[in-house]
Amino acid sequence: MTIVDHFMQPEVRPFAIAAVMIVLVGGVEIGSMLIGLSISELLGQSVDLGHDGSGSSISHVLSWINVGGVPLMICILLALGIFSISGFLIQDAARLLAVALPPTAAGVLAAVVTVPLLRSSTRYAARLVPQDESYAVGLSDLVGRTGEVAVGPLDDGLPGRVRVKDIHGNWHSVTASAAPGSPPLPVGASVLLVDRKDGRFIAIAATDELTNVKTL
Numbered sequence: 001m002t003i004v005d006h007f008m009q010p011e012v013r014p015f016a017i018a019a020v021m022i023v024l025v026g027g028v029e030i031g032s033m034l035i036g037l038s039i040s041e042l043l044g045q046s047v048d049l050g051h052d053g054s055g056s057s058i059s060h061v062l063s064w065i066n067v068g069g070v071p072l073m074i075c076i077l078l079a080l081g082i083f084s085i086s087g088f089l090i091q092d093a094a095r096l097l098a099v100a101l102p103p104t105a106a107g108v109l110a111a112v113v114t115v116p117l118l119r120s121s122t123r124y125a126a127r128l129v130p131q132d133e134s135y136a137v138g139l140s141d142l143v144g145r146t147g148e149v150a151v152g153p154l155d156d157g158l159p160g161r162v163r164v165k166d167i168h169g170n171w172h173s174v175t176a177s178a179a180p181g182s183p184p185l186p187v188g189a190s191v192l193l194v195d196r197k198d199g200r201f202i203a204i205a206a207t208d209e210l211t212n213v214k215t216l
Contacts, residue, residue, distance in 0.1 A: 011100040014107045015087030018080045025080070029073055075122055082117045086110040141166060142174065146192050146206045154178040154185040159200050162191060176201040 007016050087110035094101045101109070147164030154160045155178050162176040176193065178185050179202050185191055191203040 009100075011103055011106065012088055012091050014103055015084045015091075015110065018084035018087070022077055022080045022084070025073070025077060074125055075118070078121050078125065079114060079118050082121065083110050083114045086113040086117075140196070142172065142201070143193050143196060146190060147174075147203075149176075149185050149187050149189045149191060149203075152185060152187045152189075154189075154191070154203055156180070160185075160187075162193065162201065162203060164193060174201050175199065176203045178202075179204045 007019075087106055090106050090109050090113075091100050094106070100106075142164055145164050145166065147162040150161045150163045150173060152160035154162075154176055159175045159177045161173050164172050164174060166172060174193075176191070177200055179194065182204050185203060185205060190206040192206040193201045193203055195202040
């Protein structure tokens with residue numbers, strides 16, 4: 001049996017679908033970032049973890065698996081990956097011992113394995129993944145900071161993205177547009193974040209003096 005045949009067997013179909021979803025979701029995220037948007041940003045903004053104690057049980061679960069410690073999209077990709085790998089390993093082990101399990105039973109076992117592994121992996125990933133937007137500091141703290149256009153140019157069309165370092169030295173990737181009347185700001189240009197409106201930062205060209213101290 002070839003790898004492709006093994007991948008297409010009915011008993012591993014849920015895990016094969018999860019593996020395909022990793023490619024699709026990752027591709028959508030990369031594509032959205034290339035046009036100056038971010039699906040993970042939009043998803044993260046829609047999740048209220050209820051840190052004041054008023055959150056729902058779903059919010060508590062999301063907090064337990066560290067959604068907010070790492071971007072939501074990373075959590076989704078990790079969950080899909082762990083579920084897919086666990087499922088294939090469970091079915092391989094079942095075949096060695098006797099016969100493959102029904103897909104539903106294998107899926108339940110894989111889900112049980114996924115939850116604790118997801119929590120552990122997100123806690124580890126939080127130390128490695130660059131923090132995006134408000135994960136480490138408030139958005140308002142980034143106004144007045146200088147950064148560099150990463151996806152652009154910034155003009156009066158679609159927004160781009162700016163890499164900016166916060167006061168603690170952590171890098172963030174934020175959605176930004178050029179200020180009204182400002183000339184287009186090309187990729188690599190040094191910019192100053194002067195305001196934030198409608199979910200995006202407003203940027204102008206940074207002067208040489210600001211550029212020289214942008215990492216302080």
